[in-house]
Amino acid sequence: LVIETIKKREYRKNVQVIGKQLKEGLKELQKKHKIIGDIRGKGLMLGIELVKNRKTKEPAAAETLRMMELCKDGGLFIGKGAMAGNVIRIKPPLCINKEDADFIIKTLDKTMGIVEKESGIV
Structure with a gap:
């Protein structure tokens, strides 16, 4: 049943399309x-x-x-990783849509601006 649902809803294609959108947004x-x-x-x-x-x-x-704190306040839940604790992890659900991906990029953009200003990284 699960495999049928994944195939029916074309999650694999969605992962490719939205994953590309997110990565391009992050590169910007x-x-x-x-x-x-x-x-x-x-x-x-x-x-x-x-x-x-x-x-x-x-x-x-x-x-x-x-960043995690500000994103959470803005409605975006992100994780962190790496030995130094300086990598933001983004792992949205397979059913994410274009609007959700746009929200992720906009929220990260806003919070990064705040964090850079607060910490003097400009």
């Missing part, structure tokens, strides 16, 4: 926000490495926690 954010060191992942499982300085790659662990 990387051009705008210096706190983003790297973007990695595949499909809907994405990671955003936050750094204090792109050249030194110094982890921005405190800023990552602040």
Whole structure:
């Protein structure tokens, strides 16, 4: 039943389409926000490495926690990972749509701007 539902609702195709949309949106954010060191992942499982300085790659662990707090306040639940605790994890459900992906990008954009301003990363 589960496999039939996955096939019927074309989740695999959705993962490819929305995953690409999210990754492209994150790459645009990387051009705008210096706190983003790297973007990695595949499909809907994405990671955003936050750094204090792109050249030194110094982890921005405190800023990552602040991002999580601000995103939660804005209705977006994200996780964190990496040994240094400076990678934001995005793992939306397979049924995510274009509007939800846009919301993720807009929320991350807004919160990154706040965090960069608060921490002096500009």
